[in-house]
Amino acid sequence: xxxxxxxxxxxxxxxxxxxxxxxxxxxxxxxxxxxxxxxxxxxxxxxxxxxxxxxxxxxxxxxxxxxxxxxxxxxxxxxxxxxxxxxxxxxxxxxxxxxxxxxxxxxxxxxxxxxxxxxxxxxxxxxxxxxxxxxxxxxxxxxxxxxxxxxxxxxxxxxxxxxxxxxxxxxxxxxxxxxxxxxxxxxxxxxxxxxxxxxxxxxxxxxxxxxxxxxxxxxxxxxxxxxxxxxxxxxxxxxxxxxxxxxxxxxxxxxxxxxxxxxxxxxxxxxxxxxxxxxxxxxxxxxxxxxxxxxxxxxxxxxxxxxxxxxxxxxxxxxxxxxxxxxxxxxxxxxxxxxxxxxx
Amino acid sequence: xxxxxxxxxxxxxxxxxxxxxxxxxxxxxxxxxxxxxxxxxxxxxxxxxxxxxxxxxxxxxxxxxxxxxxxxxxxxxxxxxxxxxxxxxxxxxxxxxxxxxxxxxxxxxxxxxxxxxxxxxxxxxxxxxxxxxxxxxxxxxxxxxxxxxxxxxxxxxxxxxxxxxxxxxxxxxxxxxxxxxxxxxxxxxxxxxxxxxxxxxxxxxxxxxxxxxxxxxxxxxxxxxxxxxxxxxxxxxxxxxxxxxxxxxxxxxxxxxxxxxxxxxxxxxxxxxxxxxxxxxxxxxxxxxxxxxxxxxxxxxxxxxxxxxxxxxxxxxxxxxxxxxxxxxxxxxxxxxxxxxxxx
Numbered sequence: 001x002x003x004x005x006x007x008x009x010x011x012x013x014x015x016x017x018x019x020x021x022x023x024x025x026x027x028x029x030x031x032x033x034x035x036x037x038x039x040x041x042x043x044x045x046x047x048x049x050x051x052x053x054x055x056x057x058x059x060x061x062x063x064x065x066x067x068x069x070x071x072x073x074x075x076x077x078x079x080x081x082x083x084x085x086x087x088x089x090x091x092x093x094x095x096x097x098x099x100x101x102x103x104x105x106x107x108x109x110x111x112x113x114x115x116x117x118x119x120x121x122x123x124x125x126x127x128x129x130x131x132x133x134x135x136x137x138x139x140x141x142x143x144x145x146x147x148x149x150x151x152x153x154x155x156x157x158x159x160x161x162x163x164x165x166x167x168x169x170x171x172x173x174x175x176x177x178x179x180x181x182x183x184x185x186x187x188x189x190x191x192x193x194x195x196x197x198x199x200x201x202x203x204x205x206x207x208x209x210x211x212x213x214x215x216x217x218x219x220x221x222x223x224x225x226x227x228x229x230x231x232x233x234x235x236x237x238x239x240x241x242x243x244x245x246x247x248x249x250x251x252x253x254x255x256x257x258x259x260x261x262x263x264x265x266x267x268x269x270x271x272x273x274x275x276x277x278x279x280x281x282x283x284x285x286x287x288x289x290x291x292x293x294x295x296x297x298x299x300x301x302x303x304x305x306x307x308x309x310x311x312x313x314x315x316x317x318x319x320x321x322x323x324x325x326x327x328x329x330x331x332x333x334x335x336x337x338x339x340x341x342x343x344x
Numbered sequence: 345x346x347x348x349x350x351x352x353x354x355x356x357x358x359x360x361x362x363x364x365x366x367x368x369x370x371x372x373x374x375x376x377x378x379x380x381x382x383x384x385x386x387x388x389x390x391x392x393x394x395x396x397x398x399x400x401x402x403x404x405x406x407x408x409x410x411x412x413x414x415x416x417x418x419x420x421x422x423x424x425x426x427x428x429x430x431x432x433x434x435x436x437x438x439x440x441x442x443x444x445x446x447x448x449x450x451x452x453x454x455x456x457x458x459x460x461x462x463x464x465x466x467x468x469x470x471x472x473x474x475x476x477x478x479x480x481x482x483x484x485x486x487x488x489x490x491x492x493x494x495x496x497x498x499x500x501x502x503x504x505x506x507x508x509x510x511x512x513x514x515x516x517x518x519x520x521x522x523x524x525x526x527x528x529x530x531x532x533x534x535x536x537x538x539x540x541x542x543x544x545x546x547x548x549x550x551x552x553x554x555x556x557x558x559x560x561x562x563x564x565x566x567x568x569x570x571x572x573x574x575x576x577x578x579x580x581x582x583x584x585x586x587x588x589x590x591x592x593x594x595x596x597x598x599x600x601x602x603x604x605x606x607x608x609x610x611x612x613x614x615x616x617x618x619x620x621x622x623x624x625x626x627x628x629x630x631x632x633x634x635x636x637x638x639x640x641x642x643x644x645x646x647x648x649x650x651x652x653x654x655x656x657x658x659x660x661x662x663x664x665x666x667x668x669x670x671x672x673x674x675x676x677x678x679x680x681x682x683x684x685x686x687x688x
Binding site for chain 1: 358365379380386389397402413419449463465474475478479482483490492501
């Protein structure tokens with residue numbers, strides 16, 4: 001019919017990454033059926049889809065499992081991330097998810113999708129990077145899969161363990177303070193430096209490249225938070241604004257962040273004075289922990305964190321998922337988006 | 345220098361899939377360092393890289409973890425495998441690995457690599473297929489990841505559980521009989537049927553398509569084998585010749601298979617009388633169990649398997665990994681290859 005538009009199908013890019021994930025998560029929890037094979041072993045599911053990791057309790061411990069994937073050209077390029085660093089980072093992002101639950105990482109399965117022309121020496125370097133971070137954090141690679149693919153991708157599945165209840169995203173309450181365990185935006189600054197070939201001082205360049213290539217997941221910090229009575233945490237992997245928004249959405253709360261309290265490393269400030277706040281809010285791949293707690297708990301935990309931490313704002317009763325940035329002059333701006341959409 | 349050939353780099357296709365896997369497995373076991381985070385919880389690694397799954401013991405149970413990936417255009421096409429069936433099969437191949445250890449499947453993490461133009465309704469169908477087999481076998485999807493990718497790929501990571509030691513690949517001994525828990529080659533026959541649009545009877549077409557699209561992992565059979573004193577098993581996913589060769593390589597033994605004992609379903613025989621043995625040996629995706637045991641154990645376990653099973657040959661002290669086929673006329677032929685090389 002003239003003038004009538006018929007939409008036949010919806011594509012993933014129309015729905016967006018988080019729209020699709022939400023729809024699939026609703027299916028797998030709402031339509032789950034069949035026997036519970038774990039019940040004979042007293043396994044009980046504690047954390048379902050939607051947090052940093054899944055978690056279940058057993059007679060032995062609380063067990064955690066997470067997975068994370070990077071695709072060449074989407075999440076990395078070999079120009080900005082050499083094979084060795086790619087190995088480090090592929091495991092780091094998964095270790096960071098375990099850290100965000102207050103757990104220790106244990107066993108990893110590595111899946112490589114590789115074009116047949118891939119250089120074997122490069123793949124060995126990739127594995128050396130994984131072995132290096134594995135040795136530092138106590139991760140054993142115990143299996144995996146190698147498949148042919150037109151594009152390089154790396155999927156890591158990682159288990160973890162802890163005693164007691166894991167740190168969650170859904171437990172933030174109005175009145176909580178919100179804090180982060182380290183400097184924000186440094187990894188994004190490193191990427192920007194490499195992509196734009198920006199002229200910055202050698203110490204700043206070294207610091208920023210290292211932050212981008214060798215992130216240090218906050219496993220010790222996650223353990224300390226959980227021991228200190230903190231209930232709510234997630235890792236910052238997509239940028240503070242996005243990740244705080246996700247945490248707030250999970251908890252049905254909003255947040256206010258004070259721009260002058262966002263911890264920005266002097267080297268990032270020096271290298272990118274005009275965009276460092278933007279990088280801190282939206283840069284991604286910092287792999288530190290974002291957590292919330294009532295002021296008395298926060299007062300106890302802050303001095304105990306060895307590398308320091310910063311209270312950046314507070315949780316409020318506003319619209320679920322909304323993050324408002326308060327500038328130094330008192331002006332306010334909503335900075336939350338619906339998550340960084342890889343399909344947009 | 346004239347006449348001198350300099351090889352600068354080795355590519356994945358030069359080394360081959362199994363060459364690469366062996367090299368990486370040697371690295372991750374030989375160069376593993378760092379703290380054992382599981383020791384405080386009495387977790388002990390039982391099965392390292394190279395079997396159907398990794399396995400570790402805890403105070404609660406023996407726990408298993410496996411992962412398997414399919415890439416569009418390499419492992420499937422949407423013409424021969426609709427989304428719903430692709431969901432079923434993606435989980436089936438992982439459940440089959442858990443079955444091969446004698447375990448029950450538990451929790452799955454699903455990673456989807458998707459082009460932005462992918463039809464959302466198709467992805468929901470994919471998940472319905474996963475939910476359907478999940479309900480049948482007791483698998484709960486508890487998390488995952490959705491990433492943008494130029495090619496569709498699906499990675500499943502699946503945990504499992506059992507009491508006691510898992511069934512292994514490395515424990516076959518000369519003198520063992522070798523057996524399979526079902527008909528071989530039917531899935532490969534279904535694929536051949538669809539690719540070649542072969543003219544076969546409707547009952548045969550229905551049987552073969554179903555075998556290809558809806559494989560039934562042998563979880564009950566794996567449990568029964570383990571309870572009956574069988575020590576050695578793996579699942580048949582790449583074809584009998586390849587998988588038996590891998591089992592023999594793990595155990596440092598060889599095998600002899602009698603062509604007239606290879607179980608071929610009458611429908612496959614009817615549809616492809618000339619190639620059914622070839623399909624049974626090399627077809628792949630049958631997802632039944634291959635196991636070995638001394639004759640007295642085998643005599644006890646065979647009648648107990650509800651869907652039947654067939655002794656197809658025996659384990660010998662020959663060259664590690666060599667599989668010899670004995671034809672009905674007594675002639676012999678080595679049928680083992682170095683594994684089906686996806687990169688070749």
